[in-house]
Amino acid sequence: xxTTAHPQxxxxxxxESSAARPSRSLxxxxxxxxxxxxxxxxxxxxxxxxxxxxxxxxxxxxxxxLGMIGLxxxxxxxxxAVVRPPFxxxxxxxxxxxxxxxxxxxxxxxxAFVALWPLVGFAVAxxxxxxxxxxxxxxxxxxxLLIYPAVVTALVYLPxxxxxxxxx
Amino acid sequence: xxxxxxGLDALLDPTxxxxxxxxxxxxxxxxxxxxxxxxxxxxxxxxxxLTLDPVSGLAVLLAIYVGANFGDRIPSILVNTPGTPxxxxxxxxxxPLAKQGKAGLALVISTLATTGGIxxxxxxxxxxxxxxxxxxxxFGPAEMFSLVVFGLxxxxxxxxxxxxxxxxxGVAGLxxxxxxxxxxxxxxxxxxxxxxxxxxxxxxxVIIGLFGVAELFDQLLTYRxxxxxxxxxxxxxxxxxxxxxxxxxxxxxxxxxxxVVGALPAAGGDIAGLVGWDRxxxxxxxxxxxxxxxxxxxxxxxxxxxxxLGGSLTTTMALGIPGDSVMAVMLGSMVIWGLQPGPSLFAxxxxxxxxxxxIMIIATLLSLVVGLVRMRGMVRLLDLPPHYLWTGVLLxxxxxxxxxxxxxxxxxxxxxxxxxGLIMKRTGFPxxxxxxxxxxxxxxxxxxxxxxxxxxxxxxxxQPVSAALLALAAIGLVTPLLARARKxxxxxxxxxxxxxxxxxx
Numbered sequence: 001x002x003t004t005a006h007p008q009x010x011x012x013x014x015x016e017s018s019a020a021r022p023s024r025s026l027x028x029x030x031x032x033x034x035x036x037x038x039x040x041x042x043x044x045x046x047x048x049x050x051x052x053x054x055x056x057x058x059x060x061x062x063x064x065x066l067g068m069i070g071l072x073x074x075x076x077x078x079x080x081a082v083v084r085p086p087f088x089x090x091x092x093x094x095x096x097x098x099x100x101x102x103x104x105x106x107x108x109x110x111x112a113f114v115a116l117w118p119l120v121g122f123a124v125a126x127x128x129x130x131x132x133x134x135x136x137x138x139x140x141x142x143x144x145l146l147i148y149p150a151v152v153t154a155l156v157y158l159p160x161x162x163x164x165x166x167x168x
Numbered sequence: 169x170x171x172x173x174x175g176l177d178a179l180l181d182p183t184x185x186x187x188x189x190x191x192x193x194x195x196x197x198x199x200x201x202x203x204x205x206x207x208x209x210x211x212x213x214x215x216x217x218l219t220l221d222p223v224s225g226l227a228v229l230l231a232i233y234v235g236a237n238f239g240d241r242i243p244s245i246l247v248n249t250p251g252t253p254x255x256x257x258x259x260x261x262x263x264p265l266a267k268q269g270k271a272g273l274a275l276v277i278s279t280l281a282t283t284g285g286i287x288x289x290x291x292x293x294x295x296x297x298x299x300x301x302x303x304x305x306x307f308g309p310a311e312m313f314s315l316v317v318f319g320l321x322x323x324x325x326x327x328x329x330x331x332x333x334x335x336x337x338g339v340a341g342l343x344x345x346x347x348x349x350x351x352x353x354x355x356x357x358x359x360x361x362x363x364x365x366x367x368x369x370x371x372x373x374v375i376i377g378l379f380g381v382a383e384l385f386d387q388l389l390t391y392r393x394x395x396x397x398x399x400x401x402x403x404x405x406x407x408x409x410x411x412x413x414x415x416x417x418x419x420x421x422x423x424x425x426x427x428v429v430g431a432l433p434a435a436g437g438d439i440a441g442l443v444g445w446d447r448x449x450x451x452x453x454x455x456x457x458x459x460x461x462x463x464x465x466x467x468x469x470x471x472x473x474x475x476x477l478g479g480s481l482t483t484t485m486a487l488g489i490p491g492d493s494v495m496a497v498m499l500g501s502m503v504i505w506g507l508q509p510g511p512s513l514f515a516x517x518x519x520x521x522x523x524x525x526x527i528m529i530i531a532t533l534l535s536l537v538v539g540l541v542r543m544r545g546m547v548r549l550l551d552l553p554p555h556y557l558w559t560g561v562l563l564x565x566x567x568x569x570x571x572x573x574x575x576x577x578x579x580x581x582x583x584x585x586x587x588x589g590l591i592m593k594r595t596g597f598p599x600x601x602x603x604x605x606x607x608x609x610x611x612x613x614x615x616x617x618x619x620x621x622x623x624x625x626x627x628x629x630x631q632p633v634s635a636a637l638l639a640l641a642a643i644g645l646v647t648p649l650l651a652r653a654r655k656x657x658x659x660x661x662x663x664x665x666x667x668x669x670x671x672x673x
Binding site: 007019020026030034037038041044045049050051052056057058061062065066067068070073074075077080087088089091092093094095096100102103106107110111113114117118125126129130132133134137138141144146152158166167168 | 332385
């Protein structure tokens with residue numbers, strides 16, 4: 001199945017890697033989200049309906065406690081995000097120019113595959129998904145786009161559906 | 169004696185033996201492919217193994233764990249790219265050795281060091297796990313809650329640069345674990361009328377999403393076609409007698425370091441490898457050779473990294489607290505099989521502990537044979553185009569998740585977890601504490617509530633073990649903060665020394 005990656009895909013980004021840059025606005029955004037999420041947790045926890053009110057350590061107590069702790073941590077994080085330099089991100093590679101569209105397309109394709117699967121069956125949905133995904137990430141040539149998806153689908157379908165009785 | 173016989177007998181089952189071999193093959197392959205970590209592979213495989221009996225399932229998962237720890241050394245040495253994070257320190261001396269035409273020698277020494285490290289740590293598991301478990305069997309609700317807190321704080325302190333982000337991730341995991349039925353009263357919480365949520369979020373799907381799919385998405389986001397080619401000239405394979413003697417000391421020290429680091433919750437081969445390499449450099453008569461192709465450096469890194477396996481297994485099986493991220497995933501699978509790792513496992517299923525030790529030792533010895541006999545063929549794997557890797561991994565993640573419940577609902581949970589995991593990765597929130605919180609949340613909540621209802625809050629600090637664990641947890645959180653403050657002070661004073669004019673003004 002030896003075809004190489006699409007040449008345009010190879011040419012678009014420089015080969016050398018670069019670390020992601022620290023970002024204060026990203027940190028503030030994360031802290032604000034954490035604040036909102038933990039606040040929502042507190043409110044939702046207060047709204048839990050219990051079958052027998054005990055006014056003490058009931059099913060609401062633990063999630064509410066977690067929400068309060070989270071709220072305090074998120075508030076501290078927000079302060080840190082505003083007053084201190086942003087955290088370094090040297091352990092992360094920077095996203096490439098084609099990375100975001102590729103990622104969105106991958107998530108969308110996978111979602112479409114999962115939605116189609118119950119409607120048309122795994123044996124139909126999987127090769128179509130694999131072929132589209134392989135094309136998307138740079139695979140070219142009839143063997144890569146037709147034979148590879150068919151072989152992988154068969155390799156998954158036969159043992160799982162036939163032997164392990166997983167209803168694919 | 170019966171437990172030993174029964175434990176070993178379970179492995180004579182052809183299915184278990186086949187599963188062990190399959191796991192080993194998969195583990196070695198995924199280890200050799202940069203981008204697929206051991207955690208990702210075990211997470212992925214856990215979806216497929218749930219239909220197997222526990223022994224066969226454990227054979228697959230543990231063999232992947234061992235195999236990945238051998239396979240990942242190959243790209244580290246030949247292309248300077250760690251196959252998994254556990255082999256980061258292997259690149260320091262492995263790649264320089266390969267560039268000097270000693271790739272074969274580096275591969276053999278790496279295999280021997282990894283084997284030795286794992287076997288030494290397994291001796292510790294065999295000797296120490298049961299006494300630790302017997303001690304932990306006496307734990308009441310207060311101690312169990314404090315143990316979970318301790319495990320979580322250690323994971324938070326080692327897995328994130330930011331303590332606040334790590335803690336928030338831990339709280340998020342604990343909060344997600346509250347979805348479903350209350351562990352004591354059975355009341356519904358956060359189910360929003362969705363029946364599937366009654367039993368909580370399916371944690372295998374969350375784990376595969378956070379570790380497997382998120383990693384794949386990150387690779388798509390950051391992919392730059394590289395031009396690194398594997399080293400093709402492998403040179404001589406076997407070390408000389410003088411070289412063996414020279415390696416004895418770093419091997420001994422790194423075995424101890426790796427086992428101790430592995431026993432710490434959440435600290436894995438990556439940290440152990442770096443610590444072992446650094447320690448060996450300080451002790452060496454030729455520290456200047458470290459990083460330039462030192463056999464001592466390579467031995468130290470790989471021994472320490474390998475030795476984490478037994479240490480990690482000891483903590484996981486004896487206390488029920490995962491020793492590293494692979495063990496966190498394995499813990500999830502064991503819970504689904506109806507096994508609860510922890511002190512009671514030693515009392516309820518002592519034969520299973522023997523089986524686990526036997527699987528680890530057999531897998532290690534088989535890996536040694538595979539490593540020494542057919543290392544050359546593995547090199548070809550490094551040429552596999554990424555489009556096959558990515559599409560294959562994504563499909564297997566999907567099928568593995570689906571197979572856990574035979575419902576596409578779990579696949580949706582996996583996909584959503586993958587997106588959340590990517591956002592967390594890109595924003596510096598570690599996934600480890602989320603998974604640990606999710607797995608141990610019900611245990612923490614039920615035990616804390618029981619302790620408070622029965623004895624009141626004072627029990628947490630009046631029981632010596634509970635108080636000690638909480639104190640250790642506090643120390644675990646404060647130490648990184650103090651270390652960072654010290655480092656900042658040092659940097660400031662160094663800057664002041666460099667620029668005296670600025671100090672005076």
